[in-house]
Amino acid sequence: MVKDLLILNEVSRKKKKHKGKPGFRISNSMRISMEITMTDRSVLIWLHEVLGVGTLRPKTVKGFRKDGTPYLKQYKWRCVFRDAFYVCCLLWPFAHTKLHKIQQVIEHYANEKVNMDNIVDLADFKRRKNVGQNSL
Numbered sequence: 001m002v003k004d005l006l007i008l009n010e011v012s013r014k015k016k017k018h019k020g021k022p023g024f025r026i027s028n029s030m031r032i033s034m035e036i037t038m039t040d041r042s043v044l045i046w047l048h049e050v051l052g053v054g055t056l057r058p059k060t061v062k063g064f065r066k067d068g069t070p071y072l073k074q075y076k077w078r079c080v081f082r083d084a085f086y087v088c089c090l091l092w093p094f095a096h097t098k099l100h101k102i103q104q105v106i107e108h109y110a111n112e113k114v115n116m117d118n119i120v121d122l123a124d125f126k127r128r129k130n131v132g133q134n135s136l
Contacts, residue, residue, distance in 0.1 A: 032105055034084040039072045047077055051087060054079030085109045 037059055038044060048056045059074040079087060088102045095102050 030108065031080070032084050032108065033078060033080045034087055035076060035078045037074055037076045039074050041075045044075050044077045051079075051090070053083035053086060082109070 034054075036044065036047065044056055048054060054077050056075060056077050059076040061071045061074050064070055085105055085108075088105045092099075092102050092106060
């Protein structure tokens with residue numbers, strides 16, 4: 001069971017052309033996603049509950065096998081962008097199969113700088129808010 005969890009179906013880092021409004025330049029955008037698809041729903045429910053990120057949906061499977069029996073129902077767990085980065089950080093020490101892809105995702109987000117002007121100290125915000133209300 002652990003072996004199935006470590007073999008990720010897809011950890012992709014794709015560049016695609018993104019067209020803006022007329023007159024704007026065409027820019028490349030990254031779509032980082034991670035998927036695990038399998039027929040055992042209970043394993044994916046456990047994974048979703050433990051990690052706390054991503055979505056779990058049934059995967060549409062059409063058609064029949066050569067002998068005429070229908071395919072088993074499949075389920076897909078998927079996470080994208082920062083959630084995929086979080087999962088890659090958790091899996092990195094144990095990964096063997098998709099180690100190169102996981103390292104690419106980690107390196108992509110590791111080079112990003114945090115904008116400190118955008119971070120608010122919640123305790124300081126509440127203190128200032130209470131001071132303003134008490135003066136009224």
